[in-house]
Amino acid sequence: MHNGGVTTAPTARDAVPEACCTSLTSEALSVEDAQRFAQLLKAVAEPTRLRLVSLIAAQDNKEACVCDLTEPVGLGQPTVSHHLKILVDAGILHREKRGVWAYYSIVPGALERAAAVLSPGR
Known part of the structure; x- marks a missing residue:
């Protein structure tokens, strides 16, 4: 480089930037999918x-009554029901009312879809 009569070596600042990035894959999540997936992650992050x-998921028939879930988690039915509602709203669980009790089951494919987003190209 020439600087007022003095020749100096070019520095990294003087270099012309080259394209450093490759084009992004079209398989990335859309904004809407990312919002839904974030809701799912927030739901199971607790x-x-x-x-x-x-x-x-550990039950043979992949479903359980809310009355059977209170003791294992050590919480009252209203609190367990609140947590289950969040999981239903996130699309992880399905709720079916049978008499006075609510039964919860895993939404088919919900956990597999989450795993696929977390490990693309599997």
Whole structure:
């Protein structure tokens, strides 16, 4: 580089920037999908809710009555029902009313879809 009669070596600042990035994949989440997935992650990011999903998924028929979920998590029915509602709203669980009790089951494919987003290209 020439600087007022003095020749100096070019610095990194003087270099012409090259394209450093490749084009992004079209398989990335849309804004709407990212919002839905964030809701799902927020729902299971709470330890009690994660435990509830685990308890339901571990059942032979993949469903459980709210009355059977209170003791394992050590919480009262209203609190457990609140956590279950959040999981239903996030699309992880399905709720079915049978008489006075509510039964919860894993929404088919919900956990697999979450796993696919977390590990693309599997």
